[in-house]
Amino acid sequence: MNENCEMEMMEYDDKLKKAFDHLVDEYMLIRVGRANPKMLENIMVDYYGTRTPLKQTCNITVQDARMIIVSPWDVSTLKNLRSGIEAANLGVSVGDDGKIIRVGFPMLTEERRKEFSKDAKKLLEECKIAMRNLRRDVLESFKTMKKNAEISEDEYNSLEKDVQKALDSYTLKADNACDKKVAEIMEV
Numbered sequence: 001m002n003e004n005c006e007m008e009m010m011e012y013d014d015k016l017k018k019a020f021d022h023l024v025d026e027y028m029l030i031r032v033g034r035a036n037p038k039m040l041e042n043i044m045v046d047y048y049g050t051r052t053p054l055k056q057t058c059n060i061t062v063q064d065a066r067m068i069i070v071s072p073w074d075v076s077t078l079k080n081l082r083s084g085i086e087a088a089n090l091g092v093s094v095g096d097d098g099k100i101i102r103v104g105f106p107m108l109t110e111e112r113r114k115e116f117s118k119d120a121k122k123l124l125e126e127c128k129i130a131m132r133n134l135r136r137d138v139l140e141s142f143k144t145m146k147k148n149a150e151i152s153e154d155e156y157n158s159l160e161k162d163v164q165k166a167l168d169s170y171t172l173k174a175d176n177a178c179d180k181k182v183a184e185i186m187e188v
Contacts, residue, residue, distance in 0.1 A: 002151060005142065005159060012138040012163065016131055016170040023127040023174055027181045030116050035068045035105050037061070045084030047077055057081060063102075070101040108185075116185045124178040128171060135167050 028038045041055040054060070058072040058081060070085070072078050075098070082101050085094050093104040108116070139160060146156045 002155075004145065005151060005155070008138055008141055009159070009162060009166075012134060013166055015134050016166060019127055019130045019134065020170050020173055020177075023123055024177055026123050027120065027177060030120055030181065030185065032108070032116070032185050032187075034065050035062045035103070037068055039090060040068060040070065040085065040088075040103065043084055043088045045077075046080045054081065054084060066105045066107075068103040068105075070103060071099075072101070075099055113185050117182045120178055120181045120185065124174055127174050131167055131170055131174075135163055138163055 028036065037060045040060055041053065043054040044051045045054050045057060046052075047057045054070070057074075057077060058070050061069050061071070063069050070081060072081055078096055078098070078101065082094055082096050085092075085101065085103060091106070093106065095102050095104070142151065142156055142159050142163075145151045146153065151159070
């Protein structure tokens with residue numbers, strides 16, 4: 001295999017991994033009825049007149065399975081932080097005692113669980129589409145190399161099998177991640 005092909009394959013594998021990692025990150029944001037600090041991290045709040053991610057203004061800790069504690073570094077910003085969390089519309093209850101903010105996660109209804117499961121499957125499909133587009137792009141690159149006589153027909157066929165094998169591997173990982181997330185969502 002020539003050097004250009006090796007580089008293309010390494011880049012293709014890296015992009016597949018990034019697509020899979022993005023799917024896993026998105027799954028972390030889907031609520032499953034348990035407190036997950038990742039859900040709050042990227043909420044934007046007004047912090048001294050500047051839009052700032054919540055995680056840069058406070059400590060976010062899990063108190064128990066249904067409660068997250070937000071401890072502002074500066075208590076004078078408590079109201080702004082609270083209103084930012086409420087504005088994110090996460091379907092959680094938000095309260096404060098003047099020093100910390102308590103974010104409560106209610107039990108999910110069966111209907112809500114089914115909605116979140118559909119969301120997880122939709123994210124999986126988007127990930128698979130992105131991966132198939134990556135396959136198409138790398139195969140186009142190899143076809144161009146074959147057309148320009150940089151690689152032979154046999155090398156192209158071998159590369160095509162390697163590309164499909166890598167795609168199948170990441171597709172299987174994505175399917176497993178989705179199955180695991182759906183099972184987690186539907187768990188009562």
